[in-house]
Amino acid sequence: MKGKFKIDIKMIKRGVGLFLLVALLTVFAVVIIQSFNPNHAYSQSIAPNVLIPDGSYKDFLKLRQGLPADALDDYELSFDELSNRGMLPQLENDIIISGTSAVASDNSDGFGVVTIKDNAGQEVDAYLTTERGFATWTIPNIPEEGLYRVYVDYFPYKQGGSTIERKIIVNENIDTNTSLEYPLQYEDLINIKFPRYWKDEGEIIQDIGGNDMKPRQVEVDNISRREYIRDHAGYVVEPYLLYFKQGENTITFESIRESMAIVSIGITSYKPLQTYQEYRDHYALLGYNDIASLEEPIRIEGEDATERTAPTLYAISDRTGPKNVPVHPVKMKLNAIGGSKWSTPGDAIAWEIDMTDYESGLYYITFRSRQDTSRGLFSTRRVYINGEIPFIEANSARFAYSSDFRNVTLGTSDEPFAFYLEGGKVNTITLEATLGDYSEQIDKVQRVVDRLNNLYIRIIAITTVNPDPYQEYYLYGENARVEGTLETIKESAEALEEVSRRITEISGEKSDKVAVIDKMAIQLRKMQKKPRTIQQRLNDFAKNLSALGTWISDIKEQSLTVECLWIHTSMQQLPKARSNFFAKTWFDIRAFFLSFSFDYELVGKLPSIDSDKSIEVWFLTSAVAGREQANAINTLLANTFTEQYGVNVDLKVVAPSVLLSATLAGIGPDVAINVDNGLPVNYAMRKAVKDISGFPEFYEVTGICSAKNAADGLCDPNVDYNEGRMDDPDAQYLFFESAMVPYEYDGGYYALPNTQSFLVTFYRKDIFEDRGWLVPETWDDVTALVTELSISNLRFYLPISPVGASSYVNPGFATMLYQRGGSFYRNGNRESNFDTEEAMQAFELWCRYYTDYGFSLLVTNFENRFRTGEMPIGIAGYELFNRLTVFAPEIAGKWSFAPLPGIYQDDGKINNRGATSGSAVVMLQQDEREQDYEAAWDFMRWWVSKDIQTSYARELESILGAAARHNTANVLAFQNLAWTRDEREVLIEQWSKSVGVPEVPGGYYTGRNLENAFREVVNTDSNPRETLQDYITLINNEITKKRKEFRLD
Secondary structure, eight states, X not given: OOOOOOOOHHHHHHHHHHHHHHHHHHHHHHHHHHHTSOOEXXXXXXXXXXXXXXXXHHHHHHHHTTOOGGGGGGSOOOHHHHHHTTOSOOOSSOEEEEGGGOEEOTTOSSOEEEEEEOTTSOEEEEEEEOSSSEEEEEEEEEXXXXXXXXXXXXXXXXXXXXXEEEEEEESOOOOTTSOOOOOOSSGGGGOEEEOOOEEESSOOEEOTTSOEEOOOEEEOOSSOEEEESOOTTSXXXXXOOEEEOSEEEEEEEEEEESEEEEEEEEEEOOOOOOOHHHXXXXXXXXXXXXXXXXXXXXXXXXXXXXXXXXXXXXXXXOOSOTTSSSOOSSSOOXXXXXXXXXXXXXXXXXXXXXXXXXXXXXXXXXXXXEOOSSTTOXXXXXXXXXXXXXXGGGGOEEEEOOSSOEEEESBOSSSBOOEEEOTTSEEEEEEEEEOTTHHHHHHHHXXXXXXXXXXHHHHHHXXXXXXXXXXXXXXXXXXXXXXXXXXXXXXXXXXXXXXXXXXXXXXXXXXXXGHHHHHHHHHHHHHHHOGGGTGGGHHHHHHHHHHHHHHHHHHHOOOEEEEEEEEESSGGGSOOSSOOHHHHHHHHHHHHHHTTTOOGGGTTOXXXXXXXXXXXXXXXXXXXXXXXXXXXXXXXXXXXXXXHHTOEEEEEEEOGGGHHHHHHTTOSOSEEEEEETTHHHHHHHTTOBOOOTTSTTHHXXXXXXXXXXXXXXXXXXXXXXXXXXXXXXXXXXXXXXXXXXXXEETTEEOOEEEEEEEEEEEEEHHHHHHHTOOOOSBHHHHHHHHHXXXXXXXXXXXOOOTTSSSSOOOHHHHHHHHHTTOOSEETTXXXXXXXXXXXXXXXXXXXHHHHTSOOOSOOOOHHHHHHHTSSOEEEEETXXXXXXXXXXXXXXXXXXXXOOOBEEOXXXXXXXXXXXXXXXXXXXXXXXXXXOHHHHXXXXXXXXXXXXXXXXXXXXXXXXXXGGOXXXXXXXXXXTSSOOHHHHHHHHHHHHXXXXXXXXXXXXXXXXXXXXXXXXXXXXXXXXXXXXXXXXXXHHHHHHHHHHHTTOO
């Protein structure tokens, strides 16, 4: 009998355990060994594959090449052919036109010759062009017709701090008495950018905990800059070419955004960039064959960048390892620059290389950098040496994904580039973010988005956004009601598949970023294969279409962090880029234990000055405000308030729910910022906030002569103290009347305005122009437009509460009410005024849009539906402008905003007043402890002043970007922000007509029951007037109850 095979469980367990131990030790050993790897790579720079992508500019050049206009796509652009046709003439010397020779248009404002003292102390004459108007220069003698490059020497003129933008017009007679749209040589000239430059205001300072604080960013406006007319987005690699005829020509700059002082305009010939080999050959002829010699490499800290083109590109703190300089395991040390902030094409950072004690020669350049945001992709940077791109390969220095810092030497995939640096002087090295080889693919996706968006709008015009999956809509085939459906789907799928393949080819690996493209391509193929399922897939199609738009934004964000850069002459001189396993582990252990003793409350707090005055200020968090806003305030406190007023400020970031209990307990702050508009009156009833209307400066700050100020003989109640402030450069305060309305209570005022929001009309220009629609000026126009929209199954958006009944008063109803001359309350705010005819008419109209015209109660994201075109028009807070600008790049230039619709008055004018909302800054009143009310008042009026609100807004944008633009309530500060003149005029006009919603005891019942009445009418089709009347009784009962509770009657 054969013996049985016996399994020894213990031996198996030991074997498995031993295997796991060996595997673990192996992994551990590999990690340790890899940590000693120098982590060095070359930038894999190559000449760009595409210098000029398909588009208007390329077609313009093809026409100059002599190609037939009706078959441009059938031919390739050839610069050799352009040269053979005499279209690229060579000038012996550049043609220079003095900026001061400009002729301004009749509608220009503030144009003229100015004298600027530059950084060398020299006075330079230049021609100032502000935000509105045309400036035209005559170019007297172009020797040969042809294509030329144009550059501009200019000073950025201080204004809103945004990038300067101009439209370039050639050889057109400008007549501002007409509303002509002047033809452009190609569409790209509609928006040419001229950057501003920023630097740290001073040395890095530290808080009381030893943490570095971000220095303020100040504009460098005393250096003349040279900028070619070029594509800052990075799609077109080389400067643009403009066509000039032989003889006299004109070139006109139309102001779009910001001011600039133009020193001169230069006309120069086209010269292709040399290759790296040609660059080396050139310096070899000058005797520079070999690499220079350095005993030690030259190290420049990333945070020591001398200039950058955006205030967001400030020094940052990185605590990921001990190799960073300076560094601390838990404290914030500013030791790098860039990061996620350095991602916008055109943004540049420059470093100075002091070569005073070194010889001229060829040197290698290496960046200790990290790109850890786009796995499978690389970030591209254009390299400038002393302001010039040295060779064509320098247009695309690639920084591949890496979770840790690595040394990236500028070069090809095989060898480093040797750059000529001049000895005995300071050289500059600049990196500019650019799209690189991704630009062509992004452009293709943008075109696909445009085609599919157009197709989607045409389809839902037949099917609605929620089609019946079983109905035949004839979206394709012989009897198609939508032209070219399957052709568009097929072409788009092919284009996206090609983009996915090319991005993988360019990057060398498959990136998760292409998943969005692949997903849409797969869906399109399914729709092509089974066209009867098109209507079933519309919802997912719309989501994928929005995702493609977001992809465009994401792929453009090519971030890069630079810790330091090296100038060296051999690779052996470079230190290892990352710490070894043991050094990193010890650093992390120290960070872990030190974190228990580190006082995070001290971050941002500055050393106290020698003063017996001190206040505590709370910044209340919200959905859009938190620690970053508080850090911006700390920066301003450090630079202005504490020294100016001799008051120490203890700033804390606190949740709003804590404020009342802390105040009543006597442990609250002296001042609270960012409180809800309803809080001041609510707290005033409880005597928890102080009436500020008695302070002597109150009327100067608010423009209101309060009863207490008048009683003290400080002001005259019959005088408008805001008059003239709009145009007074020395004025610090201007608030529209609506801003103070919510803070008035029982004859006093209990807050100052912090932020203010108001409504405007957003609309899709492309859709409106395509259909010949006009933006509605009245509610009758809205009603007519709604009918037109419904024919195409499109919708109009009105603001709606996403949570149903709440104390929030619907601004749409409030707007309709105010336009009819109605009001919220009467009899000294003791009862609701909603039972008046004006209010009843406003309520009926509001309800009618939902009961008769199909408006939905379920729309919670107007922004996305606006992007897809489902809702090509809507009314929303003006802050949507910032979000669309940043997060919806695929519809850039295709939307705008306009004033609210209104109603005709007896005098024939349109009343388009609107409701406002906002937040406040209050002074808390606590009987349990002694308070310095004067110091608190000094802080409040300092905080809401023009200079501080402007600085805070710019500081906030430098931290969080343009999407976080501060909606300040100070009109003068608002004017200083980065709006175009047209944008600012529309917004201020609408804002000035807005009306504040009063806050009263029990007023929270107003918004709640107004919403209840509205939804009852919409959901049950009840009579609007009778329903509202029922809820008015509830509102009045609550107001009476609260007035009795607080003994107000």
